[in-house]
Amino acid sequence: MSQDTETPVNGVNDSEEQADNVVDNDSDDPEDEDESLPDSVDVFLVDVEAAEEGEGIGCGDEMVAISRDIEPTAGVLMAALTELFSITEDEYEGYYNALENSDLGVESASVEDGVATVYIEGEVSVGGVCDEPRFEEQIRQTVLQFSTVESARIFVNGTPLGEIFDSQGSN
Template identity: 30%
Template sequence: MAIGDNGISGPKIGCGDSLVATTTAPVRFTDQVGPSIGTLLANKSRDVGMSGLVNALYQSNLTYAGGELDGGTITIWLTGNFMLGGVCDIPRVKAQLEYTAMAAAGATSAQVFVNGRPIDDVLSLK
């Protein structure tokens, strides 16, 4: 996540941020979604190296419980809780999870459920 980048480095989301893909060491799995989401959730550092990018999920206590690809939609199920740094982290964590799942599955859309509830409901301020 490039905070305050305003869409220059990737898709613009949230409070003028950009979603930016990063790479990890090469690993091959039959299921790319589980390991990709697992790696994202296991990163407990706010900063992504010296890149200036931020992992908005670093404080959250979430676990990948499963996923399913149906046509062009990847659905993932997580358990646990979000720990956010403010209202701007809502679109950040949603985008990080959705785009990671889509990239790993080769999907065009994503649905995320946390403890059985849609992510939008879980992250709602209402």
């Protein structure tokens, strides 16, 4: 998958085009349905240079939305997380990925009544106390980018995202 754009954000993505994951079922032509499905998603990486001192997340960092092309799908939430987890260390020069040493996959992802419920499984590995909030925020912002998602319940190996470092400690 390839990088399209880089957009600094303050924890919010207002891109309505990507956010809508509704399929137009008025057409009988399968090709028309593919055209209405999203073909890109944002994933969030860390800009360690962007935030003013004392602001931001981690050790004063900002999240940056990176647009990635995907196969057209109605399952954009799962596709976005899969893309986030697939980013390699040197893929985006100048941005940091606190997830790069983890081996994660999406077990399930759904949205009901504005609440996204996501189950992630795999090995969590971060570089220290600055990476713990970066790790959490990269996942959280990737989930919350969609207009159909008002809040999120995210679990990693059955543990709520906000508690994973409390229960296992840093690796």
